[in-house]
Every structure is written in structure tokens, then in C-alpha cells.
Amino acid sequence: MSAITTSLAGTPAAWKLPYRGRVGMACLIIAESAIFTIFVVAYLFYVGKSLTGPTPREVLETPIFYTICLLSSSLTIHFAGKFLERGKRGAFLSLWLLTIVLGGLFMYGTGQEWHRLIYEHGLTISANLFGTTYYSLVGLHAFHVTAGLVMLSIVLIFGLAGRVGVEQSHRVDVLSLYWHFVDAVWVVVFTVVYVLGR
Amino acid sequence: MSPDVMAIQSADAAGRSWTEVLHEWVTTVDHKRLGVLYILYALFFLVIGGIEATIIRIQLMRPHNDFVSPQVFNRMFTMHGTTMIFFVAMPVLFGFANYLVPLMIGARDMAFPRLNAFSFWLTAFGGVLLYFSLLGGSGLYGAGNAPDVGWWAYAPLTSRAFSPGHSSDYWTIALLASGFGSIGTAINIIATIISMRCPGMKLSRMPLLAWLNLVMSGMVLLAITPLSAAQLMLLVDRYLGGHFFDTQAGGSASLWMHFFWIFGHPEVYILILPCFAFMSEIIPVFSRKPIFGYPVMVGASVCIAFVSMSVWAHHMFTVGMGSYANSFFTITTLAVGVPTGIKIFNWIGTIWGGKIDFKVPMLFSLGFLIQFLIAGLTGVMLGSAAFASQLSLSYFVVAHFHYVIVGGILFALFGAFYYWYPKITGRMLNESLGKLHFWLFLIGFHLTFDLMHIPGLLGMPRRIYTYEPGRGWETLNLLVTIGTFVQGIATLVFVANLVISYFKGAKAGNDPWDAWTLEWSTSSPPPAYNFASIPTVASRRPLWDLKHPEDPDSRYE
Numbered sequence: 001m002s003a004i005t006t007s008l009a010g011t012p013a014a015w016k017l018p019y020r021g022r023v024g025m026a027c028l029i030i031a032e033s034a035i036f037t038i039f040v041v042a043y044l045f046y047v048g049k050s051l052t053g054p055t056p057r058e059v060l061e062t063p064i065f066y067t068i069c070l071l072s073s074s075l076t077i078h079f080a081g082k083f084l085e086r087g088k089r090g091a092f093l094s095l096w097l098l099t100i101v102l103g104g105l106f107m108y109g110t111g112q113e114w115h116r117l118i119y120e121h122g123l124t125i126s127a128n129l130f131g132t133t134y135y136s137l138v139g140l141h142a143f144h145v146t147a148g149l150v151m152l153s154i155v156l157i158f159g160l161a162g163r164v165g166v167e168q169s170h171r172v173d174v175l176s177l178y179w180h181f182v183d184a185v186w187v188v189v190f191t192v193v194y195v196l197g198r
Numbered sequence: 199m200s201p202d203v204m205a206i207q208s209a210d211a212a213g214r215s216w217t218e219v220l221h222e223w224v225t226t227v228d229h230k231r232l233g234v235l236y237i238l239y240a241l242f243f244l245v246i247g248g249i250e251a252t253i254i255r256i257q258l259m260r261p262h263n264d265f266v267s268p269q270v271f272n273r274m275f276t277m278h279g280t281t282m283i284f285f286v287a288m289p290v291l292f293g294f295a296n297y298l299v300p301l302m303i304g305a306r307d308m309a310f311p312r313l314n315a316f317s318f319w320l321t322a323f324g325g326v327l328l329y330f331s332l333l334g335g336s337g338l339y340g341a342g343n344a345p346d347v348g349w350w351a352y353a354p355l356t357s358r359a360f361s362p363g364h365s366s367d368y369w370t371i372a373l374l375a376s377g378f379g380s381i382g383t384a385i386n387i388i389a390t391i392i393s394m395r396c397p398g399m400k401l402s403r404m405p406l407l408a409w410l411n412l413v414m415s416g417m418v419l420l421a422i423t424p425l426s427a428a429q430l431m432l433l434v435d436r437y438l439g440g441h442f443f444d445t446q447a448g449g450s451a452s453l454w455m456h457f458f459w460i461f462g463h464p465e466v467y468i469l470i471l472p473c474f475a476f477m478s479e480i481i482p483v484f485s486r487k488p489i490f491g492y493p494v495m496v497g498a499s500v501c502i503a504f505v506s507m508s509v510w511a512h513h514m515f516t517v518g519m520g521s522y523a524n525s526f527f528t529i530t531t532l533a534v535g536v537p538t539g540i541k542i543f544n545w546i547g548t549i550w551g552g553k554i555d556f557k558v559p560m561l562f563s564l565g566f567l568i569q570f571l572i573a574g575l576t577g578v579m580l581g582s583a584a585f586a587s588q589l590s591l592s593y594f595v596v597a598h599f600h601y602v603i604v605g606g607i608l609f610a611l612f613g614a615f616y617y618w619y620p621k622i623t624g625r626m627l628n629e630s631l632g633k634l635h636f637w638l639f640l641i642g643f644h645l646t647f648d649l650m651h652i653p654g655l656l657g658m659p660r661r662i663y664t665y666e667p668g669r670g671w672e673t674l675n676l677l678v679t680i681g682t683f684v685q686g687i688a689t690l691v692f693v694a695n696l697v698i699s700y701f702k703g704a705k706a707g708n709d710p711w712d713a714w715t716l717e718w719s720t721s722s723p724p725p726a727y728n729f730a731s732i733p734t735v736a737s738r739r740p741l742w743d744l745k746h747p748e749d750p751d752s753r754y755e
Contacts, residue, residue, distance in 0.1 A: 015397040015398070017392065017393045017394070017395060018392055018393050019393065020309040020310070020389045020390075020392075020393035020394065023309070023388065023389040023392045023393050024309065024310060024313075024385050024386075024388075024389040027384070027385040027388050027389065027415075027419055028381075028385055030416075030419045030420065031381050031384075031385070031419040031420075031422075031423045032423075034419065034420050034421075034423035034424060034427075035423045035424075035426060035427045037424075038423070038424045038427035038428065038457060038460075039427055039431075042431065042442060042453065042457075045450070045453060046448070046449075046450075049448045050447075050448055051447055051448045125434065125438045125439065125440055126438060126439030126440060126441070128441065128447065128448075129441050129447060129448050129449060132434065132435075132440035132441045132442055132449075133442070136430075136431065136434055136440070136442075140430075
């Protein structure tokens with residue numbers, strides 16, 4: 001928006017528009033929400049409609065620890081952003097790293113759960129409707145967590161190389177917006193799969 | 199055109215080999231070039247989709263015709279529908295949005311130029327994938343090549359058992375790729391309009407074209423994504439053995455219908471809103487009056503977007519959803535008629551008492567107004583569950599939606615081509631060839647699509663590859679096919695006009711129509727940076743203010 005600083009006749013005194021990165025991310029979140037909504041609707045529509053086992057009640061275990069990990073990573077990324085805004089790069093980097101570790105733990109938890117479901121209970125994506133909808137919905141979310149982790153790691157690498165400073169903080173904010181969205185989606189997925197779906 | 203602009207352009211044009219030019223176009227991130235790429239790409243597929251339509255019509259010209267086999271007929275109507283919606287209508291409208299929105303809001307480019315290029319190439323490769331199915335679709339099974347499941351691809355037609363080989367996969371992945379392209383462009387248009395407006399360009403002063411593209415992009419975010427989600431589910435079913443749409447394992451075929459039409463119906467409005475945008479720019483300029491009821495036009499557009507999100511199941515009245523669902527979707531469908539009617543009244547209000555200039559863009563706009571009204575009336579008929587139960591899956595439905603898409607969308611698009619061609623190329627389209635194009639196309643259109651309603655009322659089902667003689671359909675079908683050829687000839691006249699005028703057309707100058715929006719304040723074609731200095735606006739018609747300093751619009755706002 002630097003071009004607008006040239007003073008022209010009749011220019012409104014303060015012409016300030018929202019940052020395009022935030023607007024773009026907000027739009028992406030709206031679009032992603034619609035995708036998740038369709039998968040959630042499919043999950044709820046097919047609850048209890050599987051013709052064969054295993055059923056959710058038999059095999060699902062509520063992943064409380066890993067849920068706490070993911071949700072608390074929203075806090076760490078928020079404060080990481082705040083520290084960056086104030087120029088405290090060391091605190092930013094350590095909280096950023098903690099966010100990645102918490103996200104990674106969550107992914108490890110998902111991997112554990114899938115391994116158990118597949119090898120102990122024989123629940124695969126083609127086993128029954130529950131398997132199809134469960135792996136699709138949880139997998140879609142896990143894909144978004146993975147994509148988020150990749151982007152967070154890129155920022156971490158640039159940060160360790162000393163390239164992330166106060167002037168990048170509005171861009172880092174855009175990424176944390178995405179991470180908050182991924183966490184919020186988990187609240188919905190958790191409620192649907194582990195609470196309502198059993 | 200200022201002298202420095204001239205100098206930069208002539209330096210640009212001199213002494214470059216064609217490989218350099220090609221490289222520039224392939225790697226471009228300029229919103230104007232991407233807009234032109236979108237439009238050219240869509241025109242190419244318009245010709246292909248038109249050829250497919252012609253094949254369909256030749257086959258149906260007389261009873262027991264054997265111009266193509268039933269299998270090829272199925273592929274033709276599938277490819278025709280998919281091509282026309284996803285690879286003609288969407289890209290051409292995105293092309294105009296890309297080209298015009300930054301110019302009209304006084305910006306130098308879109309908010310995310312590289313995302314813009316990425317979105318275009320995603321869409322482009324989507325189209326290539328769809329047509330690659332002609333070569334790669336048979337797969338290991340030796341099954342048919344191009345997709346043949348219809349453009350809505352109802353389950354279980356797309357299951358492995360009924361669609362062996364890879365043709366349905368090419369269809370799915372092509373739509374997935376172009377869908378992500380559309381979402382990228384929609385995000386870009388919204389971010390551009392929210393964050394890149396020039397000083398003084400408040401939302402309440404924005405040209406209606408920008409407003410309508412903003413609403414359209416919002417709809418893309420909410421309506422294209424369900425289709426992408428459903429395509430992902432279909433891929434899970436086809437490749438990973440999932441059961442989403444597998445009725446043998448408890449899955450539901452009607453869930454696919456719901457997901458498809460949650461996309462499919464808003465899609466119609468995604469296509470028509472940019473056409474409303476063209477009308478709202480062209481009609482005032484050729485009536486020499488400002489648009490009538492600007493705030494109401496904006497409100498009606500937002501209202502259409504909202505209501506159209508809850509009408510999808512009117513495509514499913516014969517599925518057996520029950521009387522409550524049928525009543526709900528009948529009411530919402532009829533409700534869309536209200537804001538749409540408001541828009542038609544406002545355009546008439548703009549023309550009323552104006553000094554009408556019957557140039558080609560205005561002729562197409564008037565054609566649009568009348569034909570879109572008729573299309574809306576048959577829409578209201580089909581929106582009623584009782585009536586739709588009688589005529590669902592008949593040629594009446596085919597006639598209705600082609601009336602919307604050809605009589606409405608295509609006429610508006612032709613108007614837009616004649617109106618903005620001078621800005622894009624710097625030369626005017628030939629007026630006499632334009633009039634010939636208009637009248638030929640008008641005759642061909644009405645011959646084809648007016649008459650097509652009647653076999654539908656007489657009970658002719660859609661998607662049949664042939665029919666028995668003696669049912670009273672023969673003459674009508676023959677005339678419908680003749681109308682197709684008239685439209686084909688008219689389109690050739692249009693293409694000839696585009697090519698001839700590019701080389702021999704009269705120089706346009708900056709502002710050939712004496713218009714009022716910002717794109718006409720820069721040179722034709724605009725320089726890469728659009729505006730030498732970012733403009734400042736004080737009213738809805740900045741160029742009027744500039745031309746009439748003694749009586750500017752800003753005085754009344």
C-alpha cells in the first residue's frame with residue numbers, strides 16, 4: 001500500500017484497508033470450513049449405518065492427552081506471535097518450536113491410534129462405512145495438521161537463520177490464523193467422532 | 199495516453215523472438231495477461247463444447263438416426279456439459295473478473311499475483327486432464343474412453359462396477375484441479391476488492407461489477423468446496439475401496455445427489471452474477487443514465503447469494519424426499535425470483551427515459567434482459583414441486599437451463615466482449631459484423647431453444663440417443679438442429695470479427711464509449727502498471743466527475 005502515500009487532491013486523510021494476507025487466509029478458512037462441513041455431515045449421516053463391525057463403541061478410545069497437546073499449541077503459537085511483535089526473537093523461537101513439538105505429538109497420537117485400529121481391530125478404510133467415514137474425516141484433519149507443521153517448520157528454519165523479525169510479524173500472524181483454524185476443526189471432529197458418534 | 203507510456207510499450211514490442219513472447223505469456227503474473235489467457239482458453243473450449251453439442255443435435259435430428267453410437271452419445275453429453283460449465287463459463291467469467299476488477303477499483307494488480315497464475319494453470323491443466331481421458335481413459339480394462347456418466351455423475355454410475363477403466367477418474371480429478379483453481383481465484387478476487395481499492399473507493403462507491411464479483415467469489419468459497427469434498431469421497435470410493443456412495447454396504451446414492459447439487463445450484467448463480475455485473479455496467483453507459491437503484495442492486499445480489507444456498511434440492515423433487523422437504527425447497531426456489539425480479543426492474547428503470555444507443559453491446563444486453571426473464575419464468579414453473587414431477591428429466595428442463603445459460607449468460611458475455619474488446623486490444627470490434635452476429639445468433643437461439651420446450655412438454659426425455667417416429671417430435675427436433683447450425687455460423691462470424699478487428703479494427707482510444715468507470719481512464723490496452731499514478735475517487739462515476747467538473751456526482755453523495 002506504499003503507492004498510496006503520494007498525497008493527491010481530495011485524498012481521504014486516513015485510507016487504510018485490511019492486510020491482504022489476513023483477508024486471503026480468512027477466505028481460505030471459509031472455504032476449508034465448507035469442505036470439513038461436508039465430511040462432518042457425511043460422518044453424522046452414516047453413524048450407525050454400517051452393515052458389519054467393528055463399531056465406534058467397540059474400538060474407539062478418546063485421545064484426551066493428544067487433544068490437550070493440539071489445543072494447547074494454539075496458546076503457544078499465539079504467545080509466540082506476541083513475542084515476535086515485541087521483538088523478543090528468542091522467546092518467539094522457543095515457543096514456535098514448542099508449537100511444532102505439540103503438533104508433532106498429536107500426529108504421533110493419530111498414528112498410534114490408526115496402527116491399533118488397523119492391526120488389532122481390523123478396521124480399515126474399506127472395512128465398513130464407519131471405517132470409510134472415520135479415516136476420511138480424521139485423515140482430512142491430519143492432512144491439514146501435517147500441512148501446517150510443514151509451514152511452521154519452514155518459518156522455524158528461517159527463524160533459526162535469523163530471517164524472521166518484527167517486520168515479518170504480520171505474516172507470521174497469517175500462519176497462526178491457519179493453525180488456530182486447524183485446532184478449532186479438531187474440536188468439531190473430536191465432538192463428532194468421539195462424543196456424538198459413539 | 200501519456201508519452202512515457204507510449205515509449206515503454208514501443209520498446210517492449212520491438213525485436214523479440216516468438217519464444218521470448220511465449221515465455222513471457224507462460225510465466226506472466228500480470229492480471230491483464232492472465233485474464234486474456236483465461237478468456238482465450240475458454241474460447242478454445244467453447245468451440246470444442248460447441249462441436250459436441252452439434253454432434254448431439256445431428257444424432258437427434260431424425261428418429262432412428264445412427265450418426266453416433268449410444269456409447270459415444272453418452273460421452274458427448276457428459277463432455278459437453280462438463281466442458282461448458284467448468285472449462286468455458288467459469289474461466290471466461292474469471293478472465294473478465296481478473297482483467298477488470300483491479301482496473302475498476304484503481305489497483306495495479308490483484309492481491310496475490312502468483313496465486314493468480316497458479317490458479318489459472320490449475321484450471322488449464324484440469325481441462326487438459328479431462329480431454330486426455332480420450333487417450334488414457336480406457337485403462338487396463340479396455341473400457342470406454344471419455345467419461346460417460348453425465349455431468350452430475352450420479353452414484354452408482356461412477357462405482358467401479360459400472361464405470362470400469364479410468365474415465366470417471368479423469369473426470370473427478372479434472373474437476374478437483376479446476377475447483378482448487380477456482381477457489382484460489384475467488385480468494386484472490388475477494389482480497390483484491392477488500393484490500394487493494396484506491397483512495398476514496400469506498401464499498402458504497404465501488405462499480406457494481408466489482409460488487410457482484412465480490413459476491414460471486416464468496417459463493418465460490420462456499421459452493422465449489424462441497425463439490426471438491428464430494429470428489430475426494432468419490433476418489434476414496436474408487437481407489438481405496440470406501441463405501442460413501444456404495445449402496446451395497448449401506449452407503450447412500452442420494453447423498454451424492456445432495457452434495458452435487460449443494461454445489462450445482464449455487465453454481466448457476468456463480469455464473470449469472472458476473473453477467474448481472476456486465477449488464478449493470480453496459481446498460482447505464484448505453485442509456486446515458488447512471489444505474490437505477492445502486493444500493494438495492496447490491497442488496498439484491500447479496501440476497502440472491504444467500505437464498506440460492508438453500509434451494510439445491512429442487513433438482514431432486516422426484517427422488518422422494520417427502521412433502522415437507524419438497525415444500526421447503528419449492529418456497530426457497532420461488533423466493534429467489536424476488537431479488538432477481540428487483541434487478542430486472544432496476545435495469546428497466548435505468549433504460550427508462552434514457553437516450554438509448556443501440557450499439558452491439560446494448561443489443562446483446564436487451565436480448566439478455568428479455569431472454570433471462572423468460573428463462574426465469576420457466577424456472578419458476580420448474581421450481582414448483584408439483585410441476586417438476588411431471589417434467590423432470592424431460593427436454594423442457596434442458597430447454598430451461600439452456601435458456602439461462604445461452605440466452606442469459608452467453609448473451610451477456612457477448613455484450614461484454616463487444617464492450618471491453620477495445621480496452622483489451624486497443625481496437626474496436628466491427629459494428630456491422632457485430633450486428634450480423636447478434637441477429638443470426640438471436641434467430642438461431644430462438645429456433646433451437648424456444649422449440650425445445652415443446653418436445654419436452656410432449657414427453658421427450660433428456661439423454662436419449664434416439665427416439666421412435668410418430669410421436670410428434672420429428673419436425674421439432676429437425677428445426678432445433680437447424681437452429682444449432684445457425685448459432686454455429688453466428689459464432690464463426692463472431693470469431694472472424696475478433697480476428698479481423700484485432701488487425702484491421704478502428705483505433706479505440708482510451709474511452710470509446712464515453713463511459714464512467716476507472717478502466718476507461720487509462721490507455722487501451724492498459725500499460726503493465728495500469729495507472730501511472732494511483733487514482734483517487736470521490737463518487738461512483740469518477741470519469742463523469744473528471745469530464746464534468748462543473749456538475750460532479752460527488753456533489754450529490
